[in-house]
Amino acid sequence: MTALAVPVPAGGTPSGTGGTGRAVRRPHRVALVVWGLAVTAAAVYLVWLHSLADEARGGTSACAVPPADGLPSCASVAAITADDVYGGGISLVAGALAHLVLPVAAWAGAALVARELETGTAHFAWTQGVSPTRWLAARLAVPAALLTAGTGTLVLLHVWARGDGDPNLVGDWYHPDVFIATGPACVAYALAALALGALIGLLVRRTLPAAGLTFAACLVLHNVMTRFREDLWPTVTRTGGGELPRSAFTVAWSERSTAFHPRSHYWPLQFMETGLLLTVTAVATTAAFRLLRRRTA
Amino acid sequence: MTETALEATALGKRFGRKGGWALRDCAFRLPAGRVCAVVGPNGAGKSTLLALAAGLLAPTEGTVTVLGTHPGQARPRVGFVAQDKPLYHQLSIAEMLRVGADLNPGRWDAATAERIVAGGDLDPRKRIRALSGGQRTRVALALALGKRPELLLLDEPMADLDPLARHELMGVLMAQTAEYGTTIVMSSHVVAELEDSCDHLLLVGDGRIRLSGELDELLAAHTRVSVPAETDLAPHTVVESRGTGRQVSALIRPAGPLPGDWRTTAPSLEELVLSHLRSPEAPALTPAARTEELPA
Numbered sequence: 051m052t053a054l055a056v057p058v059p060a061g062g063t064p065s066g067t068g069g070t071g072r073a074v075r076r077p078h079r080v081a082l083v084v085w086g087l088a089v090t091a092a093a094v095y096l097v098w099l100h101s102l103a104d105e106a107r108g109g110t111s112a113c114a115v116p117p118a119d120g121l122p123s124c125a126s127v128a129a130i131t132a133d134d135v136y137g138g139g140i141s142l143v144a145g146a147l148a149h150l151v152l153p154v155a156a157w158a159g160a161a162l163v164a165r166e167l168e169t170g171t172a173h174f175a176w177t178q179g180v181s182p183t184r185w186l187a188a189r190l191a192v193p194a195a196l197l198t199a200g201t202g203t204l205v206l207l208h209v210w211a212r213g214d215g216d217p218n219l220v221g222d223w224y225h226p227d228v229f230i231a232t233g234p235a236c237v238a239y240a241l242a243a244l245a246l247g248a249l250i251g252l253l254v255r256r257t258l259p260a261a262g263l264t265f266a267a268c269l270v271l272h273n274v275m276t277r278f279r280e281d282l283w284p285t286v287t288r289t290g291g292g293e294l295p296r297s298a299f300t301v302a303w304s305e306r307s308t309a310f311h312p313r314s315h316y317w318p319l320q321f322m323e324t325g326l327l328l329t330v331t332a333v334a335t336t337a338a339f340r341l342l343r344r345r346t347a
Numbered sequence: 348m349t350e351t352a353l354e355a356t357a358l359g360k361r362f363g364r365k366g367g368w369a370l371r372d373c374a375f376r377l378p379a380g381r382v383c384a385v386v387g388p389n390g391a392g393k394s395t396l397l398a399l400a401a402g403l404l405a406p407t408e409g410t411v412t413v414l415g416t417h418p419g420q421a422r423p424r425v426g427f428v429a430q431d432k433p434l435y436h437q438l439s440i441a442e443m444l445r446v447g448a449d450l451n452p453g454r455w456d457a458a459t460a461e462r463i464v465a466g467g468d469l470d471p472r473k474r475i476r477a478l479s480g481g482q483r484t485r486v487a488l489a490l491a492l493g494k495r496p497e498l499l500l501l502d503e504p505m506a507d508l509d510p511l512a513r514h515e516l517m518g519v520l521m522a523q524t525a526e527y528g529t530t531i532v533m534s535s536h537v538v539a540e541l542e543d544s545c546d547h548l549l550l551v552g553d554g555r556i557r558l559s560g561e562l563d564e565l566l567a568a569h570t571r572v573s574v575p576a577e578t579d580l581a582p583h584t585v586v587e588s589r590g591t592g593r594q595v596s597a598l599i600r601p602a603g604p605l606p607g608d609w610r611t612t613a614p615s616l617e618e619l620v621l622s623h624l625r626s627p628e629a630p631a632l633t634p635a636a637r638t639e640e641l642p643a
Contacts, residue, residue, distance in 0.1 A: 072449045079437075170433030177401050177427035178450035179494060181419060347402035347411075347418040 081157060082196070089200040093207055096143060100211040102136045109133030110218050133219060140220045143208055147231035150201065151239040151268050158247020159264025160257045162189055163338075167255040182346045183339060190248055190335065197240040205236050217297055223316050224299035226276045233320040238327035243268045245334035252341050271330065275323060282322035285309040350379040350415070352498050352530035353400055357409035360395050368554050369395040373409070375549060375559040375633055377532065379497075382524055384541035384562075385534035386620055387551035393534040394430055396551060397502045400532070401427040414497055423454060426496030430503045432487040434475045440464060440486055441471035444493065451494040460493030463519060467512065480507035488516060492523060499523070501533040517544055538617045548616075550623055557623045559633040562616065568632065569619055571598050573610040586629040587622040598622040600632065 109130035114121040163186070166172035175185050209232050212220045221228045230236050247264045254260040280301045288294065289307040299311035311319065358373040370392040377383050385393050398404045399411050402418030402425075413421040434443055444464070448455040464471065467485045475483065484507060491499060499520070505513045521544060523529045532549075535541055548565055550558035558565055569586065576595050580588070583605075588597035598614060605611060614622070623629060 169436075170429055170431050171435055172433075173398075173401075173403050173427075173429055174433045174435075174490075175450065176403055177422070177425065177429075178447060178490070179423040179454065180450050181422060345405060347399070347405045 078161065081161060081193075085196060085200060089204060092143060092146070092204050095139065096204070096207040096211045099136055099139045099143070100207075100213070102132050102139075103211065103213045105130065105132035106136035106219060107133070107213075107216065110216070137219045137221075140208075140212060141227065143204075143211075144221070144225075144227040144231040147201070147204060147208060147236050148227040148229075149272075150236070151243045151272055152265060154197065154240050155243035155247055155264040155268035156261045158193070158244045159250050160247075160261035162193070162244070162247050163251030164255060164260035165251075165257045167251065168257050176346065182342050186248065186339060186342055190244065193244055194241055197244060198237055201237045201240050205231065205233065208232060222297050222299075223313060224297075224311065226279075229279070229316075229319070233316075233324070235320055235323045235327060238324045238331070239268075239272070242271065242327045242331045242334070245331040245338070246271075249334045249338040249341070252338050271327075275326070279319060279323060280311065282326075283311065283315050283318045286312055286315075351376055351412070352379040352381070352414060353377040353383075353532065354412040355396075355399075355409065356412075358396075358399065358406055358411050359408040360392075360399060360404060361407045368407075370399070370551075370554045373556050375556050377530065377547060377549070379414075379530050380524065380528045381530055381547040382521070382545045383530070383532045383547035383549055384538075384545040385532060385549045385551060386538055386541065387534075387536065387557075388624060389536055391551045392554045393536075393551050394502050396549075397427070397500045397532065397534060398429075400498075401425060401500050403427075421498070423451070423494075424497045426491035426494055426499040428484075428487045428491045428499075428501045428504055430506075432480075432483045434483060434486060434490075436476035437474065439472050439474050440469055440478075443475055443486060444471075444489065447490045447493050454494050456493050456495050459495070460489040463489035463492060463516075466515060466519070481509060481512050484508055485512070485516065488519070492519070495527070496529060497527075498530045498532070501531065503535060504533055505535065505537075520544075538620050542616045550620055552624050553627060555631065556633050557629075557631050558619070565632065566614065566616065566619060568600055569598055569614050570601055570605065571596065571612045571614045571618065572605065573597075573612075578609075584630060587626040 108122075109127060110133050111127060112121055113124035113127040115124045117123040163172070166175070172182075172185065176182050180188075212232070215223065217223075223229060223232070230239065243264065246267050247260070250264045250267065251260045254263060280299065285301050287307050287309045294300065294308060294310060295312055297313050299315070300308060301311065302309040354376045355373045359368060359371040361368045373396065385396065387393050395404065399406055400413055400418060402413070402422055411418060414424055415421075418425075435446065438446065444457070444460050447460060448457060461471075464486060467482060469478070469482055469485065475486065478486065484504065488501075488504065491501075505516070508516065520531055524531055533541065533545075546562050548558055548560065548562050549556060572580075573594055573596050574580070576590055576593050578595065580597060580599060582602045584600040584602065586598040586600065588595050590596075598618065
């Protein structure tokens, strides 16, 4: 699995940073194994779901009673259960990916910085020839790389397993879970959780409060994004009657006009959301480094 | 030796914007190659002073110079063992030593670290969390010495060692200074623990440096006198005086020759320390203060 091919964090001398990276990973074996297993299991599940896709599509096809015009009989279509398994599986994965930010937040808040400050092992590292800034850089870079690789792989597999994304089977593109789990925003959420975890851990310096606060912060971030996602790009307004295109994300509706996002707005909305999340990530990371540099020599 | 291992100028540290000063107006100089005892009661600021020297804290005011440079720059050449001996509890001893090797590329002396661990009959496969306090101290010292430090900062290093282990590890430390000229700074609130092995003293009380200098010189600068109660002790500096009926027993810093009829004795290190701690208003004796006090 790509997630387990551990990259060397960027910056610093090659030998020194490699050593720091190793030293950072060693105490986090459990998190590393859990993440590796979770990514592998989800990947295998997605490949299996993809293999069900064709059969599943048969389960939602048009039918006729009695069979006519080349359409299958409705009894035979209803007998196909693959669509339920496939649709259920895909929405399960989408839900898990969309909410990945929350466990990452709890872990990052607790384990990334706060626990090390609470037990003093951070001080151990800082007096072992590693400057606090390099320590934090290594602590952020390794999980960031692993989260990007793992989440990125799963998002791609998820998109591939969704096939043509038939909304009857796998849900509409603008459904919050589907939206997050099919694009780069998913990776950006994980990275924002990581950076917020580091910052809050530095501020609170206690494991449990840091985990709780980071979780809460990311829950708020997730919900605020979901609430205001529709405002991230100008809507299309259609006046008068007429049917909206399939899979239109209706934002406002009155008798005379409808404001909505057509499917083509998927990418602009993804880029806006990803950009905002990466801004949060960058601000939190900068603040964490500033704070650490001000506090230590 | 004229090289300076540790030097502080007007050093102060305050925790929080409204918090009290843990350390203030500290000025001292420690030449390289010394074994220095940092002595003082609990909460006097010993740990803060060591953490500032180790670069774990940034000073609120003043400066501390470590091995001729900024504490952050000196980090690879400084070993530090914190009071609570923080180690990764989930790792085994061998893995912990490997972390030390990873974090000190180019400096790590595996043989020394392993020798210190082996001295305690410890199985390298044993997890840190299964170790006793004393065994953890041993591993922490192995990690600090494994990086071949030029300056070793130890915060209450011997607190949870039994007398046998204390004696053995003290021997290891002394061998280290003898062989490599390592400067050792160790704090303790047990004075007797340090008397035999240290040649330099830093007495910290209430966030200030009360005494600093070579142990011999500090002891020589003080005299315990026993005189009749009405005797005027001026112009000598009185650190502490206690009346015992018609006699007064005082620890003084003689400003010149003492009258021949005064009964004098040389104070022990413990007396010197306790007298200063019992009298917070007594003037400090530090290199900076000495020049004011004794205009030569």
